[in-house]
Amino acid sequence: MLVFRHNDKSCEIDKDSLTLHDALKALGLDSKKVIAADFNGEHSDLSRTVTSGGEISPITADTPEGLEILRHSTAHLMAQAVLRLYPGTHFGVGPAIKDGFYYDIDVAGTITEEDLPKIEAEMRRIAGAGEKVAREDMTKDDALKFFADDPYKTELITDIDAPSVSVYKQGEYADLCRGPHVPDASKIHNFKLLSIAGAYWRGDEHNKMLTRIYGTAFATPDELKEYLRRMEEAKLRDHRKLGRDLDLFSLHEEGPGFPFFHPKGMAIMNTLIDFWRREHVKRGYTEIKTPQILDRELWIRSGHWDHYRENMYLTEIDEKPYAIKPMNCPGSLLVYKTQLRSYRDLPMRLAELGLVHRHERSGVLHGLMRVRCFTQDDSHTYIEPTKIKEEVLQIMDLDKYVYTNVFGFKYTVELSTRPEDSMGTDEQWEAAESALRDALESTNTPYTVNPGDGAFYGPKIDFHLEDCIGRTWQCGTIQLDFQLPGRFDATYIGEDGAEHTPVLIHRVVFGSIERFMGILIEHYAGAFPFWLAPVQVKIIPIAGDHMNYARELYDTFMSWGLRPEIDSREEKLGRKIRDAQLQKVPYMLVVGDKEKEAHTVGVRKRSEGDLGSMSLEEFRELLSKEFNPIH
């Protein structure tokens, strides 16, 4: 007698064993949409035979768990199709990921994106034929025999720490896999292969590069269509495209990874910096500036020479070796050391908008997001060891204010711990890591841990922001450092009259101003809020003889501290409006006879359209209601 329950339903079956599929049927929970079952909290194949009863629920593809199973099964379906079209192909790993799945394959010859439709067609054939998917458990030894001619599966099986493994077979294709999977390929309808890329076996660049095919699958055709549409739309907010269209910045072959900022890009950057300065003054920071090029000896002392040399640009002055700074910390330490410091001076928050150069490998450059020179909104804060948590909390408060209140970003937080290539003792690292953890936990900040991802001098908390297609980029970071102050003999005199070594906190909020601008461009799709817009007000004279009034307005707006612009072209009104809209200017002011006479402006708002005529005072009042963190 087996008893199965689902919520308040239950049924008794007079048998010794039963498949989960039959159990669902007995409970009246079966339908075409069901692809797997949740049995006692475990995701299982419908075909799984159980010898005792329990809690059971159907899993459908319209739930997150179901979608993951569907995508994983779609990856297997793709693998089977690839095996048919390219016999002899070996398979690496093929998991479901956010928004889809991939499979890494080792295929003779090359597959290009042009081959994807062919593979898709084969997948549809297999799915149409309803290819059955069957699980088979076997011992590791049997599995090793089974996959004897497959070096990748052999490696995976060898590394598995369990006596037996499961293998999923569908037709001529079989894969080492934990499962669960759809019962047969006919459950898979709405999928698309998206792109092709190289990927190192097991993510290690010393290993062979496999061919990775990305694809996605959804429960319904509409969801698939919607996803593809969203991706297309996202491309329109790509900061590289908008940067060109809006004349913000450019990149040139003459300086790969070294962005050029145009007047409008600089208007945004300077406004950001203006905001940044005001906010830092409020929070007790002072600002310094240190040189671009410093003696190599300094970098040897700081540890950069040993741990960061690959990323540094080197030069020579009067036959003496120098390096272009990849970080601002050593310069800051030299400033700190110019005086004898007291505990009363601490925390000493020395901020610096430092332009750093780092050699990045050619394949990683990406618009403003990944460049070879960028401006860090840095600070090096020197504190007493007992004040770490307090200071970290203060920085986290600043981060939250900037990301959430000012820009409305969603962000994720990561704690990165000691890397292999690092300086310092285990005790120091432990103390630093637990200080950061403590700060995160006392503020209930959700975070994930990145083991081994810290800087060479200390652990860090990173803040990640998303770009338009969901890739995340590290922006803010808080890094604890117990190493550099000691290396530089930086000290302070404590309350006890003795010399102590301060703890150094490296931190950035924007991270890289360049990267942050890239994120902002995509976040706003180029339609910057009023306070950041490079052109805030576009004055549009209707005809030539309204130019004088337009110039008068221009002068007035300049005196208000705005960034105005006149469209003086001999064009029709409609054309000027259209162009200003496309340039995403927040306010368009149409001025003709009526306005000139009454000394008013015809206000058109980018987001709302024509607001009608109003006096200059009324317009100013309207602007004063705009969000503006600088005022």
Next chain:
RNA sequence: GCCGGUGUGGCUCAGUGGCAGAGCAGCGCACUCGUAAUGCGCAGGUCAACGGUUCAAAUCCGUUCACCGGCUCCA
């Protein structure tokens, strides 16, 4: 750096071995205009660079560079 793809006027793109094209932008002329593209005309390219094959190369081959999608690495 690695794998795959791409490179034609400022931008978007056609052109697959036989005289380099279109639209938009630019410039000139006309229109003096009321809330998302006025009309006509003109000019603009060493087809990424270098080398090769060919009677002939934007087109085929090779090398390099840059860019795009990933991997690895990172703010």
